[in-house]
Structure formats: C-alpha cells, structure tokens
Amino acid sequence: xxxxxxxxxxxxxxLITLANPPVNAFSxxxxxxxxxxxxxxxxxDALTAAVITGSGxxxxxxxxxxxxxxPAGMQSPNLPELIEKTEAFPKPVVAALHGTxxxxxxxxxxxxxxxxxAAGTRLGLPExxxxxxxxxxxxxxxxxxVGAEAALDLIVGGRPIKAEEALELGLIDEVVESDVVDAAxxxxxxxxxxxxxxxxxxxxxxxxxxxxxxxxIFEEFRKKMARKARGLESPYACVECIxxxxxxxxxxxxxxxxxTFVRCVESAQSKALxxxxxxxxxxxxxxxxxKETSTRPIERAAVIGGGTMGTGITMCFAxxxxxxxxxxxxxxxxxxxxxxxxxTYAGGVKRGRMSQDAMDACMSLITPSLGYDAVADxxxxxxxxxxxxxxxxxxxxxLDEICAEGAILATNTSxxxxxxxxxxxxxxxxxxxxxxxxxxxxMRLLEIVRGEATSPETLATAMQIGKTLRKQGVxxxxxxxxVANGMMLPYIRESEFLVxxxxxxxxxxxxxxxFGFPMGPFQTMDMAGLDVGWRIRQAAAATRPESERYSPVxxxxxxxGRMGLKTKAGWYVYEEGSRTPVPDPEIAAMIEASSxxxxxxxxxxxxxxxxxxxxxxxxxxxxxxxxxGVALRxxxxxxxxxHGFGFPRYHGGPMFWADQIGLGEVHRVMQELYEQHGExxxxxALLTQLAQEGRSFGDWSAE
Ligand SMILES: NC(=O)c1ccc[n+]([C@@H]2O[C@H](COP(=O)([O-])OP(=O)(O)OC[C@H]3O[C@@H](n4cnc5c(N)ncnc54)[C@H](O)[C@@H]3O)[C@@H](O)[C@H]2O)c1
Numbered sequence: 001x002x003x004x005x006x007x008x009x010x011x012x013x014x015l016i017t018l019a020n021p022p023v024n025a026f027s028x029x030x031x032x033x034x035x036x037x038x039x040x041x042x043x044x045d046a047l048t049a050a051v052i053t054g055s056g057x058x059x060x061x062x063x064x065x066x067x068x069x070x071p072a073g074m075q076s077p078n079l080p081e082l083i084e085k086t087e088a089f090p091k092p093v094v095a096a097l098h099g100t101x102x103x104x105x106x107x108x109x110x111x112x113x114x115x116x117x118a119a120g121t122r123l124g125l126p127e128x129x130x131x132x133x134x135x136x137x138x139x140x141x142x143x144x145x146v147g148a149e150a151a152l153d154l155i156v157g158g159r160p161i162k163a164e165e166a167l168e169l170g171l172i173d174e175v176v177e178s179d180v181v182d183a184a185x186x187x188x189x190x191x192x193x194x195x196x197x198x199x200x201x202x203x204x205x206x207x208x209x210x211x212x213x214x215x216x217i218f219e220e221f222r223k224k225m226a227r228k229a230r231g232l233e234s235p236y237a238c239v240e241c242i243x244x245x246x247x248x249x250x251x252x253x254x255x256x257x258x259x260t261f262v263r264c265v266e267s268a269q270s271k272a273l274x275x276x277x278x279x280x281x282x283x284x285x286x287x288x289x290x291k292e293t294s295t296r297p298i299e300r301a302a303v304i305g306g307g308t309m310g311t312g313i314t315m316c317f318a319x320x321x322x323x324x325x326x327x328x329x330x331x332x333x334x335x336x337x338x339x340x341x342x343x344t345y346a347g348g349v350k351r352g353r354m355s356q357d358a359m360d361a362c363m364s365l366i367t368p369s370l371g372y373d374a375v376a377d378x379x380x381x382x383x384x385x386x387x388x389x390x391x392x393x394x395x396x397x398x399l400d401e402i403c404a405e406g407a408i409l410a411t412n413t414s415x416x417x418x419x420x421x422x423x424x425x426x427x428x429x430x431x432x433x434x435x436x437x438x439x440x441x442x443m444r445l446l447e448i449v450r451g452e453a454t455s456p457e458t459l460a461t462a463m464q465i466g467k468t469l470r471k472q473g474v475x476x477x478x479x480x481x482x483v484a485n486g487m488m489l490p491y492i493r494e495s496e497f498l499v500x501x502x503x504x505x506x507x508x509x510x511x512x513x514x515f516g517f518p519m520g521p522f523q524t525m526d527m528a529g530l531d532v533g534w535r536i537r538q539a540a541a542a543t544r545p546e547s548e549r550y551s552p553v554x555x556x557x558x559x560x561g562r563m564g565l566k567t568k569a570g571w572y573v574y575e576e577g578s579r580t581p582v583p584d585p586e587i588a589a590m591i592e593a594s595s596x597x598x599x600x601x602x603x604x605x606x607x608x609x610x611x612x613x614x615x616x617x618x619x620x621x622x623x624x625x626x627x628x629g630v631a632l633r634x635x636x637x638x639x640x641x642x643h644g645f646g647f648p649r650y651h652g653g654p655m656f657w658a659d660q661i662g663l664g665e666v667h668r669v670m671q672e673l674y675e676q677h678g679e680x681x682x683x684x685a686l687l688t689q690l691a692q693e694g695r696s697f698g699d700w701s702a703e
Contacts, residue, residue, distance in 0.1 A: 005033030014041035023061030062103025096184030124160030131270030135261030139241035272652030279635035306337025312440025428453035516648025634697035667691030
C-alpha cells in the first residue's frame with residue numbers, strides 16, 4: 001500500500017488515515033490507497049466499520065488542484081468513483097474531521113455515513129472560487145443534508161463554516177472537544193452494533209422533497225447574487241446543480257453535476273481563476289528569501305502620521321492584535337486621527353461588521369503619542385507623513401537615532417525613492433517600503449518595496465507582517481509609482497486621450513465596467529479625488545518633454561474647483577447624498593472645446609478600441625517592468641491589478657489576459673497604436689521579443 005495512507009485497526013474498526021502532507025490532498029495515489037484500505041476492511045470479517053481521518057493539522061484540503069485537467073486527475077479511482085464506493089460501502093463509514101475539510105474532502109465526508117468533527121474544524125466547498133462546481137456529488141449531497149437554501153449559501157458563496165455552525169445546519173452529526181478519532185471510532189462501533197444498512201446521504205429525501213414545494217427560492221437567490229456574481233459563470237452553474245438536486249432523482253442530478261463540472265473546468269474563466277489562485281501563492285516566493293531566513297517577531301508597532309493612510313494602517317495593526325502607537329506632531333492632529341479611527345470602527349459596529357467588544361479591544365491596542373519616544377521599543381515603524389522627501393529624510397534620521405537595533409523602518413511613500421530615504425539612516429538594510437492602498441484598513445494589496453540595501457531578513461519580516469495583517473503582499477522594486485501606480489499611468493492617460501479624440505467619460509467607463517472592473521477610470525478618479533493627481537502633475541510639469549502629448553482636461557476640471565465625489569463634482573456630477581455619477585453637459589462641452597483647441601478632430605470611437613487602448617498599453621508597460629526587474633514575474637502584476645484595482649479575477653489579471661489573446665495580436669495592435677499616436681505607445685522590447693517568438697508571459701516566467 002502507498003505510504004500516503006496509514007492503516008491500522010482499533011478493535012473492530014478499520015482506521016484509514018490520510019498522510020499526504022502538507023494538506024492531505026486526494027492525489028491519485030491517495031485515492032487508490034483509501035479504496036484499497038476499504039476493500040481490506042470489507043474482506044476482513046472481524047471488522048465491522050471504518051473511520052477515515054487525516055494526519056497532521058487537518059483532515060484534507062480536497063482534490064489536488066495540480067491534477068485538474070490532467071490524466072492523473074482522472075486515474076481510477078477518480079474522486080467521484082471513490083466517493084460513490086465509500087457511500088455504497090456495506091459497513092458503516094465515519095469521517096473524523098479536524099482542522100480543515102474542504103472541497104473534495106467535504107464531498108467525501110458527506111458520502112460517509114456519519115461525520116464527527118473536532119470543535120473549530122473549517123468545512124466548505126470553495127470550488128466556485130476556482131470557476132467550477134463541486135464535481136464529486138457535493139452539490140447533490142449537501143442539499144440532502146442541510147436543505148437547498150443553506151446549500152446555496154455555502155456552495156455559491158464558497159464560504160467555509162465552523163463545525164459548530166455545520167452541526168446546527170445538519171451537515172455533521174457531532175462536534176467534540178475530545179479526541180475526534182476516539183469519538184468517531186466510538187460512533188462507528190455504536191452504529192455497527194445497531195445493525196441495518198448504513199445511512200446513505202443520497203437516499204435522504206426529506207429536505208429535497210420539502211424544497212421541491214418552493215421553487216421560488218432559486219429565482220430569489222439568483223436575484224440576490226446578481227451583483228456579486230456579475231460576469232461570472234460558476235456561481236450560476238452551482239445554482240443549477242442544486243436545483244437539479246432538488247428536482248431530479250439522485251443519479252440524474254449527479255450526472256447533471258458531472259456535465260456541468262466538465263463544462264466549467266474547461267472554461268476560460270476557470271483557467272483564469274485557477275491562475276489567480278496560484279499567482280497569489282507564487283507571489284510569496286522571492287529570490288534571496290528562504291524558509292531559513294530569520295524574521296523579527298513584530299510585537300509592537302508605531303505609525304508616524306495620522307492622516308488618511310496613517311489612521312488606516314494603525315487600524316490594520318490593531319485588527320491583527322498588535323499594540324500600535326500613532327504619532328502626530330500636534331495635539332489637534334492626534335485628536336483628529338483618533339476621532340477618525342474611532343468613527344471608522346463605530347461605523348463597522350453600526351453596520352454589524354464588528355462587535356462593540358471587538359472595537360473596544362482594537363481601540364485599547366492603540367496609543368496616541370506626540371513625539372518619538374514611543375518608537376524606542378517597537379519592532380516596526382511605518383512612516384506615513386506628507387509626500388515630501390526632506391521631511392521623510394528628517395524623520396528617518398530621527399528613527400535611526402531612537403529605534404532599537406534590528407527594528408524595521410518602513411515607509412508608505414507612493415512615489416519617492418526608497419533608496420534615498422534609506423541613505424538618510426546608518427542602517428539602510430533595515431529600510432523597506434510598505435505601500436498600502438487607500439483605505440488601508442480595507443484594501444488587501446500591499447506592495448513590499450525592496451530597496452537596493454534592504455536585507456533578506458527585513459524583506460522576510462515585511463512579508464511576514466503582510467500575512468499577519470491579512471494583506472496580499474507582492475514584492476516590487478524601486479521605481480516611480482512602483483508597479484501598481486506606475487502601471488495606472490498609461491491606463492488613465494489613454495482613457496483621457498480617448499475622451500479628447502471623441503469618446504465620452506461615460507462610454508469609457510461603461511466599456512471598462514462591462515469588461516468586469518468594478519468601475520471605469522473616470523468614476524475611479526472621481527472617487528479617489530482629483531486633487532492628488534493634479535498636485536503630482538503640477539510637480540512633474542517642469543520635467544515633462546515639450547513634445548509629449550498631454551491632455552489638459554483633468555487639470556481644467558480641478559481648476560473649476562471640481563475635485564470629484566467629495567465636492568459632488570468632477571468628471572461627473574453627483575446629487576446630494578448620492579454616489580451615482582451623472583454625466584455633465586458642462587464637462588462634455590469643455591472636452592469638445594479642448595479637442596478643438598488642440599486641433600483634434602473628434603471621431604466615433606468603438607468599444608473595442610476603448611478596451612484595447614486602455615488595457616494593452618498597461619500590459620506593454622508591465623512587460624517593461626519585467627525587463628527592468630521591478631516586477632519579479634507576470635503573475636505578480638496580475639495579483640497587483642486584481643487586488644489593487646479590481647481587474648476582473650475571471651480574466652486572471654492583465655498579463656494572463658494578454659497571454660490568452662496572444663502576444664502576437666497584442667503586439668500588432670500596440671505597433672499600430674504607436675504608429676498612430678506616437679512614442680508613448682511604443683511596444684517594449686520584451687513584448688516585441690515574445691510576440692516574434694510566438695511565446696507568452698507564462699512561458700517567459702517558466703524559463
Ligand atoms: N492617500 C493615498 O491614497 C495614499 C496611498 C498610498 C500611499 N500614500 C502615501 O502615504 C503617505 C501619507 O499620505 P496621506 O494621504 O495619509 O497624507 P495626509 O496628508 O492625509 O496625512 C499626513 C499626516 O502626516 C502628519 N505629519 C506630518 N509631518 C509629521 C511628522 N513630522 N510627524 C508626525 N506626523 C506628521 C500630518 O499631520 C498628517 O496628518 C504619503 O507618503 C503618501 O504618498 C498615500
């Protein structure tokens with residue numbers, strides 16, 4: 001037998017233990033091992049029942065995603081076959097669950113005749129997040145255990161639940177504080193002694209019979225999920241499968257689930273979502289940092305500056321249970337910062353997102369401070385003061401004097417050279433960028449900026465802190481705007497040029513929204529506030545080449561005092577109390593006047609032109625950043641765009657999306673745009689090379 005399964009007996013019970021670290025995935029050898037063990041139990045008359053459990057920290061993470069769409073994935077027994085045989089097993093089979101039982105592991109558990117879980121076990125069917133439906137009977141068995149409504153919630157939501165909730169729903173039979181295997185063995189002995197045929201989930205009809213009388217629950221659910229599931233296929237496929245569970249005999253429902261699974265697993269969306277899943281994990285691998293690289297435990301932190309970012313960052317630490325000091329220069333600034341934090345938490349309590357106790361616990365971790373004494377004993381400082389190099393250097397000089405040896409000195413700068421900031425200290429190896437996105441307590445993306453002197457230990461600690469704060473960290477190099485904001489530039493620039501050439505802000509926003517972004521560039525700019533970009537453009541004006549094309553429209557909007565949503569007017573106007581953008585004839589007239597002034601003849605612009613003109617240039621620049629080494633891999637850029645700017649996950653991020661189109665085509669269009677519009681759109685060397693060689697970014701990073 002494979003050593004990925006351990007087999008022992010406890011009295012008259014055969015105990016099968018999955019032993020395929022790290023997550024006991026149901027790879028081909030594991031499936032074969034479980035089946036072989038079951039057959040052994042069948043053949044042994046001294047054994048009356050079986051228990052299946054997992055070794056290590058968890059029961060199992062389910063199917064082996066790396067086997068999706070591969071021959072190994074279908075090798076007999078495939079997961080559906082194993083699950084059918086488990087349910088059909090003539091002796092009672094009990095699942096003993098602990099840690100985590102998700103995906104195929106929960107599907108197998110539901111086919112066991114009884115389920116016992118250790119307190120706190122996480123159970124769920126997250127398949128929907130990978131663009132598929134549970135494909136081994138999960139959509140058919142779950143409604144039979146918990147009813148269609150709960151099954152819709154769990155399967156379409158892909159949300160894991162704790163054992164205690166699962167018990168209440170009827171998904172499992174018992175939750176124990178004691179040893180779960182002992183409890184499962186005891187239950188197995190008891191049901192075996194009672195005799196009779198095992199309780200097979202596929203034969204439980206009460207729940208589905210009742211649900212058959214209420215067909216409206218499915219329509220209501222589809223309406224409720226429409227906003228969240230916009231553009232996605234798999235949530236709707238899950239609903240159809242659950243509907244089939246309710247309306248069809250088990251075998252037919254199972255066949256329907258299988259067909260749906262096969263259709264989904266081969267879909268472009270599923271491939272993109274799987275790419276996204278692996279891209280997020282891959283981003284944690286960084287040259288020079290290994291498992292052996294030591295990290296500094298972060299027991300206390302300080303944030304300097306209590307403005308927009310500083311308050312949000314302070315909350316991130318408090319939310320993670322880390323005591324944090326927030327430092328301002330004057331009492332009124334400090335009071336304002338604490339009021340902002342308190343108000344944000346109170347809003348969360350009011351909306352039911354957090355309890356009053358949780359808020360109180362977070363507030364008690366935050367110490368408001370004037371002056372720098374508080375930084376003397378912290379492990380990490382995040383500086384978030386005004387974007388001003390001389391101010392930042394002065395602060396880092398002070399930190400250098402006061403902070404303990406080995407403390408991490410981080411800056412949240414968006415645009416400044418971290419190497420220069422690091423040089424203002426005697427310990428540039430301890431300096432790193434922690435670039436949070438606004439609002440910092442909400443946005444998951446964290447760019448971790450590696451300076452030329454940043455040590456592996458500092459970087460590893462920064463990556464660790466990203467995880468502790470539940471952020472999606474991506475390591476990037478030093479460059480103006482780093483990767484995220486740097487790549488935003490051509491996207492915004494081209495959308496403004498399109499508007500000058502004949503499109504309208506609402507047309508551009510519609511095209512980008514329909515592609516799957518939460519909103520288009522103009523609505524995004526209005527939301528973020530137009531003044532920030534205006535200030536940056538003013539600062540850069542002196543260094544902008546005369547010959548470079550420049551759209552003055554955004555500046556003019558600011559000159560009119562329209563700073564976006566916060567002033568109820570920007571690219572759009574907003575009615576009192578509303579966040580819905582309304583096109584403004586005044587802006588349309590101003591744009592037309594600006595086009596005329598610059599001798600641009602306005603023309604009809606197609607939706608397709610808008611899409612490629614907004615997105616291909618950013619792919620092109622992404623390729624440039626890979627060449628420069630500022631971004632480590634194309635998938636890191638994908639992660640940044642998905643988490644920073646809402647690039648639709650079902651397109652897999654800009655670089656993956658470009659690969660699907662084919663870099664030959666992307667390059668051909670870029671070349672055309674370059675010839676029509678000039679040097680800002682020149683194809684980068686890497687894009688050109690890959691296009692000529694018929695390769696993709698995926699091939700390039702696999703080298
Ligand atoms: N706003 C954003 O969307 C955003 C996003 C990412 C990064 N950033 C960066 O974060 C930093 C802060 O930006 P912000 O938007 O929070 O600015 P802000 O103007 O809202 O806040 C800056 C705060 O720093 C305080 N401050 C100034 N000098 C100080 C000193 N010597 N000691 C302590 N506090 C001091 C100010 O009183 C002010 O409250 C900047 O470097 C910015 O580039 C901003």
